[in-house]
Amino acid sequence: MTDQPQAPAEQPSDVEGSTPALGAEAVAAYLRAHPRFFSEHDELLLEMHIPHQRGDSVSLVERQLKLLRERNIEMRHRLSHLMDVARDNDRLFEKTRRLILDLLDADxxxxxxxxxxxxxxxxxxxxxxxxxxxxxxxxxxxxxxxxxxxxxxxxxxxxxxxxxxxxxxxxxxxxxxxxxxxxxxxxxxxxxxxxxxxxxxxxxxxxxxxxxxxxxxxxxxxxxxxxxxxxxxxxxxxxxxx
Missing domain, CATH: 3.30.450.40 (GAF domain)
Incomplete structure (x- = not known):
């Protein structure tokens, strides 16, 4: 007896009104269809992990991205610290200003x-x-x-x-x-x-x-x-x- 051809398995349909899940294959297909995507959104490269390892070596691209990430984090921390210092100085200036005015008004x-x-x-x-x-x-x-x-x-x-x-x-x-x-x-x-x-x-x-x-x-x-x-x-x- 010959085997009967199997009908293709039905794909699960999305629930009406819900947003379909975006899988890895869909992302890969989109990137293949848009090969210039990262050229137009190169800021995303700093947030991605792109391994280029061959044995124990690390490619210059991955090393560069790692350094850029570290420098970006360091600059954010330094900027945050400078903003904190600026706010503290503003508060000190305002308190000092009020005190100086009180001293000038003293009788x-x-x-x-x-x-x-x-x-x-x-x-x-x-x-x-x-x-x-x-x-x-x-x-x-x-x-x-x-x-x-x-x-x-x-x-x-x-x-x-x-x-x-x-x-x-x-x-x-x-x-x-x-x-x-x-x-x-x-x-x-x-x-x-x-x-x-x-x-x-x-x-x-x-x-x-x-x-x-x-x-x-x-x-x-x-x-x-x-x-x-x-x-x-x-x-x-x-x-x-x-």
């Missing part, structure tokens, strides 16, 4: 001291703040220290005339933040006030040892200290000598 030394301490603690979220002025004649407002005592205790921090940051020594922390608080301060930034007849220091501290590293940017703190040096003499006997 007393008490208002100046309160504006600085409140802004740094509330706006900038700094847990430890210290504003110290150096003079032989103290006033009832703020903290005043004898100039000789200040030079003897923290003279090393003031010698360069620039803002410094990092980990300070125990006696420096005690002078700046007090005996009790110095136990909690793990890193600090210190900006000298030195404008004509006025001398002092503005210090901020953190419980995080890495928060104020030696390489941290201190532009905004230095700017605040410079403004203080010009505002405070309006309310003290330490008039700038010209």
């Amino acid at each position: 007393s030394l008490e208002a100046v001291v309160m504006a600085v301490e409140d802004s740094l603690r509330q706006e900038f979220q700094v847990p430890f703040v210290s504003l110290i002025l150096f003079s032989e004649n103290a006033t009832p407002v703020g903290r005043w220290v004898n100039t000789a005592e200040a030079q003897q205790t923290i003279g090393a921090l003031l010698g360069g005339g620039k803002t410094v940051s990092g980990s300070l020594r125990e006696h420096e922390l005690a002078f700046l933040f007090g005996e009790e608080q110095r136990k909690e301060v793990a890193s600090s930034a210190v900006a000298p006030l030195d404008y004509l007849g006025l001398h002092g220091v503005l210090a901020i501290g953190s419980r995080d040892p890495q928060h104020y590293k030696s390489s941290v940017g201190t532009l905004f703190l230095s700017y605040i200290a410079e403004v203080l040096g010009r505002v405070i003499p309006r309310f003290t006997t330490l008039r700038p000598v010209r």
